[in-house]
Amino acid sequence: MSIEIPEPNGSLMLAWQVRNRHVLLVGGGAVALSRIELLLQADAKVTVVAPKIDPTIEQYEKLGLLYKVHRRKFLKDDLKMYEGEASRKLDQFSGVDHFGPEEMEQIEQAVKQEQFALVLTAIDDKNLSKQIYYWCKAGRMQVNIADKPKQCDFYFGSVVRQGSIQIMISSNGKSPRLCHKLKHDKLEPLLASLDAKTAVDNLGKMRGELRHRVAPGEDTPTIKERMAWNTQVTDLFTIEEWGQFDDTALNRLLSFYPKVPQRQDIIVVPLENF
Amino acid sequence: MSIEIPEPNGSLMLAWQVRNRHVLLVGGGAVALSRIELLLQADAKVTVVAPKIDPTIEQYEKLGLLYKVHRRKFLKDDLKMYEGEASRKLDQFSGVDHFGPEEMEQIEQAVKQEQFALVLTAIDDKNLSKQIYYWCKAGRMQVNIADKPKQCDFYFGSVVRQGSIQIMISSNGKSPRLCHKLKHDKLEPLLASLDAKTAVDNLGKMRGELRHRVAPGEDTPTIKERMAWNTQVTDLFTIEEWGQFDDTALNRLLSFYPKVPQRQDIIVVPLENF
Numbered sequence: 226m227s228i229e230i231p232e233p234n235g236s237l238m239l240a241w242q243v244r245n246r247h248v249l250l251v252g253g254g255a256v257a258l259s260r261i262e263l264l265l266q267a268d269a270k271v272t273v274v275a276p277k278i279d280p281t282i283e284q285y286e287k288l289g290l291l292y293k294v295h296r297r298k299f300l301k302d303d304l305k306m307y308e309g310e311a312s313r314k315l316d317q318f319s320g321v322d323h324f325g326p327e328e329m330e331q332i333e334q335a336v337k338q339e340q341f342a343l344v345l346t347a348i349d350d351k352n353l354s355k356q357i358y359y360w361c362k363a364g365r366m367q368v369n370i371a372d373k374p375k376q377c378d379f380y381f382g383s384v385v386r387q388g389s390i391q392i393m394i395s396s397n398g399k400s401p402r403l404c405h406k407l408k409h410d411k412l413e414p415l416l417a418s419l420d421a422k423t424a425v426d427n428l429g430k431m432r433g434e435l436r437h438r439v440a441p442g443e444d445t446p447t448i449k450e451r452m453a454w455n456t457q458v459t460d461l462f463t464i465e466e467w468g469q470f471d472d473t474a475l476n477r478l479l480s481f482y483p484k485v486p487q488r489q490d491i492i493v494v495p496l497e498n499f
Numbered sequence: 500m501s502i503e504i505p506e507p508n509g510s511l512m513l514a515w516q517v518r519n520r521h522v523l524l525v526g527g528g529a530v531a532l533s534r535i536e537l538l539l540q541a542d543a544k545v546t547v548v549a550p551k552i553d554p555t556i557e558q559y560e561k562l563g564l565l566y567k568v569h570r571r572k573f574l575k576d577d578l579k580m581y582e583g584e585a586s587r588k589l590d591q592f593s594g595v596d597h598f599g600p601e602e603m604e605q606i607e608q609a610v611k612q613e614q615f616a617l618v619l620t621a622i623d624d625k626n627l628s629k630q631i632y633y634w635c636k637a638g639r640m641q642v643n644i645a646d647k648p649k650q651c652d653f654y655f656g657s658v659v660r661q662g663s664i665q666i667m668i669s670s671n672g673k674s675p676r677l678c679h680k681l682k683h684d685k686l687e688p689l690l691a692s693l694d695a696k697t698a699v700d701n702l703g704k705m706r707g708e709l710r711h712r713v714a715p716g717e718d719t720p721t722i723k724e725r726m727a728w729n730t731q732v733t734d735l736f737t738i739e740e741w742g743q744f745d746d747t748a749l750n751r752l753l754s755f756y757p758k759v760p761q762r763q764d765i766i767v768v769p770l771e772n773f
Contacts, residue, residue: 228555228558228559230539230562230564231536231537231539231540232540232660233539233540233542234542234663235540235541235542235660235663235665236514236515236516236540236541236665237514237515237516237517237537237538237540237541237543237617238512238513238514238515238537238656238658238665238666238667239512239513239514239515239653239654239655239656239667240510240511240512240513240653240654240655240656240667240669240671241510241511241512241513241652241653242510242511242648242651242652242653242654243511262505263505263511263512264511265504265505265507266505266506266507266509266510266511267509267510267511268507268508268509269511281502284502285502288504290504301596315637315638315639318637319637319638321637322575323630324630324633324634324637328633329633332633332636332637333636335636336636340639342652343511349719356597356598359598359602359603359606360598362606362607362609362610363589363592363593363595363598363606364589364593364639365589365614365638365639365640366639367641374516377516378515378516378616379513379514379515379516380513380514380516381513381514382512382513382514384512386506386509389508389509389670389671389673390668390669390670390671390678390681391509391510391512391668391669391671392512392666392667392668392669392686393512393513393514393666393667394664394665394666395514395664395665395666396663396664396699396702396703397514397663397664397665399663399699399700399702399703399706400699400702400703400706400733402702402729402730402733402734403695403698403699403702403733403738403741404664406733406734406738407664407695407738410737410738411689411693411738412666412686415685415689419685421677421681424677425670425673425674425677426673428670428673428674428676428677429670429673429674432673432674445623455676456676459674459676459677459680460676460680463684464677464680464681464684464685467677
């Protein structure tokens with residue numbers, strides 16, 4: 226048996242979920258601003274600590290998009306600024322062998338309301354940055370120290386967005402500017418030409434209708450049949466075609482379930498193409 | 500002052516760094532295999548726990564690519580299987596206001612050798628999955644429960660790789676199959692046509708030479724001048740052109756520093772283009 230060995234030296238590319246989760250950002254300059262733009266796209270509750278705040282960050286604050294802005298130097302206790310009763314109970318839970326609903330709720334509360342999901346720094350003070358890194362790691366927190374790759378649990382990259390589609394480009398630190406070029410010169414025009422937003426909205430709608438109306442059920446055979454049909458039907462058309470379908474076309478597709486339609490059942494080839 | 504408000508409802512796209520960090524994977528089937536392929540690309544130390552192991556995962560094990568494979572059911576204590584003295588000291592460190600080299604080393608050891616950076620499950624047992632999620636959150640660990648988006652700190656996406664370049668596509672859960680199509684039909688051909696690998700290698704080489712040979716120094720003005728030059732020179736050529744440069748071209752570029760060359764200083768337009 227021959228297998229392909231994965232190419233090493235890369236990153237683990239992940240779509241982190243920080244909706245309604247606290248994120249601490251130490252710093253208020255241009256890099257901090259670029260972090261905030263990404264964090265707001267992911268619906269994070271952002272707390273900024275910095276003596277001086279960039280005017281655009283101030284605009285975000287005025288618009289109510291930031292959870293809290295502290296105009297002062299960072300203090301070590303900031304890392305636990307939201308910790309309360311639920312967090313203090315977490316340590317007692319390490320011995321619990323089976324969690325009931327009440328304990329689950331307390332854990333959810335600690336995670337969602339009292340802890341920082343991520344800590345980011347974007348400051349010039351290298352010594353303070355280093356201490357923040359070690360405080361975070363001693364407290365089992367995930368951290369990114371800007372410009373200090375060794376003190377980062379994760380890196381940022383260039384991100385292209387079109388509706389529900391997000392594409393991140395990383396060069397694993399070799400050339401962030403090339404990532405920017407790839408994004409600007411290639412991926413943005415590509416996505417725009419495809420109307421990938423409509424394509425993914427249509428496919429999301431089809432999956433939802435399939436699960437909730439056409440073929441409901443959460444038992445394993447039903448799920449497997451739905452998934453197999455969805456994969457085959459998705460692959461039947463190009464991304465461009467998915468971007469052009471309307472509700473009538475989607476309903477026609479769904480009417481075939483559990484049979485898989487053929488292309489010509491849906492797409493009428495115009496006469497001039499004959 | 501008018502600002503653009505970031506589009507909400509997305510993810511925070513991140514390149515996670517798990518090189519030489521422990522990752523726990525509960526499960527040994529097809530989904531587990533797909534996780535391993537991504538984890539090995541990022542040089543993680545993968546520990547697998549599952550009663551039954553996919554043949555390809557067994558091949559990886561035989562090739563020495565996995566840290567440890569346990570052929571048995573998951574036990575709650577697995578989450579702390581590598582915890583030792585350094586980890587136990589972490590809690591004492593929460594009161595320390597300034598870390599010295601010895602404490603930093605102990606923290607590094609706990610983080611790199613005794614803790615799981617990430618925990619992933621890919622099993623059918625929904626009740627066990629749920630308990631694992633809450634055990635992880637109570638222990639301040641980052642976790643992905645396959646097929647349970649609400650019990651995930653992070654999602655996976657489709658990933659394209661070409662050397663140091665990694666591109667991840669996410670549809671924020673709407674249509675993973677469309678991400679696969681975007682990868683297969685559009686991004687892989689695009690990257691292949693560009694030779695982005697050589698482009699990024701050349702740019703990485705140029706940055707390294709700049710920093711270590713042509714314009715060394717870690718003071719802020721030197722760094723800023725280097726970065727500005729690098730950005731301008733990167734933008735002077737297309738990605739395709741960067742993919743074609745050789746060492747002679749790179750050295751010629753670097754010889755202009757701190758002056759920024761012009762395109763025609765480097766690229767001779769062939770006669771037939773006149």
